[in-house]
Each structure stands twice: as C-alpha cells, then as structure tokens.
Amino acid sequence: MILRLSVAIDGPAGAGKSTIAKLLAKDFNLMYINTGAMYRAVTLMALSTNVSSEDIDGLCDLIDKMDMYFNKDRLILNNEDVEEKITSPEISKKVSEFAALPEVRKKLVKLQQNMSKQYDVIMDGRDIGTVVLKEAPFKFFLTASPEERANRRYKELVNKGLKVEYEDILKDIINRDYLDSNRKTDPLRKAEDAIEIDTTGLNIDGVVNKISEHIKSSLVSGAK
Numbered sequence: 063m064i065l066r067l068s069v070a071i072d073g074p075a076g077a078g079k080s081t082i083a084k085l086l087a088k089d090f091n092l093m094y095i096n097t098g099a100m101y102r103a104v105t106l107m108a109l110s111t112n113v114s115s116e117d118i119d120g121l122c123d124l125i126d127k128m129d130m131y132f133n134k135d136r137l138i139l140n141n142e143d144v145e146e147k148i149t150s151p152e153i154s155k156k157v158s159e160f161a162a163l164p165e166v167r168k169k170l171v172k173l174q175q176n177m178s179k180q181y182d183v184i185m186d187g188r189d190i191g192t193v194v195l196k197e198a199p200f201k202f203f204l205t206a207s208p209e210e211r212a213n214r215r216y217k218e219l220v221n222k223g224l225k226v227e228y229e230d231i232l233k234d235i236i237n238r239d240y241l242d243s244n245r246k247t248d249p250l251r252k253a254e255d256a257i258e259i260d261t262t263g264l265n266i267d268g269v270v271n272k273i274s275e276h277i278k279s280s281l282v283s284g285a286k
C-alpha cells in the first residue's frame with residue numbers, strides 16, 4: 063500500500079482556506095482539491111437542468127453523469143472550465159441547500175476519498191478533517207470574523223469586475239455559516255485533532271508559514 067500525504071483544511075466561508083491551500087499545494091507538491099467547488103458544480107448542474115433539491119433521484123443521476131477534475135486549481139466539469147460560473151453570487155446563495163442533502167454528500171465524499179487514494183492531496187471544505195480525511199495526519203481549522211470574511215469576498219468579487227454590495231455578502235456569509243453549521247449531516251465543525259488558526263488580521267504569508275512550519279517539523283520528527 064502506498065502511504066499518501068494528506069492535509070485537511072476546514073473552516074467557514076471566506077476564512078482564506080482556498081488561497082492558503084493553493085500556496086501550500088505548491089510548496090509541498092500536493093494536488094489541491096477544492097471540495098466546495100464540487101458542491102457548487104452540483105448546484106450549477108441542478109439549476110441549469112431544473113432539477114430541484116427535493117428530487118433526490120434526479121440529483122443522484124445528475125452527479126453520476128458529472129465528470130469532475132481539477133486542472134491548475136480550476137474545476138473542469140464535463141470538459142468545461144466552470145470556475146467563473148460556480149463562484150457567481152447566484153450559486154453562492156443556493157449551494158448550502160444542495161450541500162445539506164445526505165445523498166449528495168455521500169456521493170461527493172466518495173469521489174473526494176477516491177482522489178485522496180490516487181494523489182497526495184490538500185483538501186479544503188467543511189467536513190474534511192471530520193469525515194472525508196478522518197485519518198489525515200495534518201488538519202487545520204481556519205476562522206476569521208464574519209466582517210473580515212465578507213470584506214475578503216467583496217474585494218475578490220469586485221476584482222473580478224462584479225457589481226456587488228458588501229452588506230449582501232455579509233448577510234450571505236452569516237446565513238451560510240448558520241446553514242453549514244446546523245445541518246444534520248456532517249456539519250461544519252473543528253475536528254478534535256485539528257489545529258485552529260484565527261486568521262483575522264493575519265496576512266496570507268503569516269498563515270501559510272505557520273502551517274508549513276508545523277507540517278515540516280512533524281515530517282522531520284516522524285522521519286527520525
């Protein structure tokens with residue numbers, strides 16, 4: 063059996079998970095798997111084919127027909143780069159509804175676990191340390207205040223040329239925190255063995271260095 067390196071990064075929307083995971087993926091030569099993008103892709107497919115969140119069989123069929131992989135951190139769905147489409151505010155508003163469905167989660171968790179068997183991975187999401195990669199040797203839980211997270215998302219979307227209001231984004235983040243943390247199946251929570259990092263007021267390099275140091279020192283002491 064090949065022992066694969068896996069790093070789990072969890073936390074609420076806008077805590078900096080994807081930016082930090084992408085940088086760590088480069089440093090440690092890991093494949094970056096953005097599991098939120100996979101839930102967003104299901105939402106995109108469902109909305110564009112008029113399959114409602116109540117039609118569980120329809121959703122399961124849809125997922126079975128979805129071919130998803132990551133190319134340079136961007137999600138390719140059925141041969142199309144859907145990165146722009148899945149990060150739109152419309153999908154952000156609806157995604158928690160689809161991500162709360164146990165049948166959808168079961169299918170995506172299986173796909174994510176299969177990816178971790180094939181590659182050394184860094185995965186970010188809500189349930190990576192608690193469900194998807196329960197045995198991961200490295201688990202981190204990133205947090206930041208809702209205002210700081212909304213501000214980061216606002217800047218990101220404005221930089222992409224989208225017309226958005228800060229207040230709408232803050233409302234959406236608070237709503238998603240509630241839905242993601244209070245759903246029945248695999249809610250957002252810190253794994254007991256995860257290291258929590260509050261990124262409020264910290265810059266990206268500071269967080270990346272903190273996590274890198276931890277991984278490097280564990281790898282070195284494990285190799286002795």
Ligand code: DC
Nearest residue numbers: 075097098101157158161187188189
């Ligand atoms: O990280 P993100 O904002 O792109 O995630 C989109 C939604 O998907 C988020 O509201 C919660 C959900 N999600 C989840 O339930 N489990 C994951 N592993 C990743 C994301």
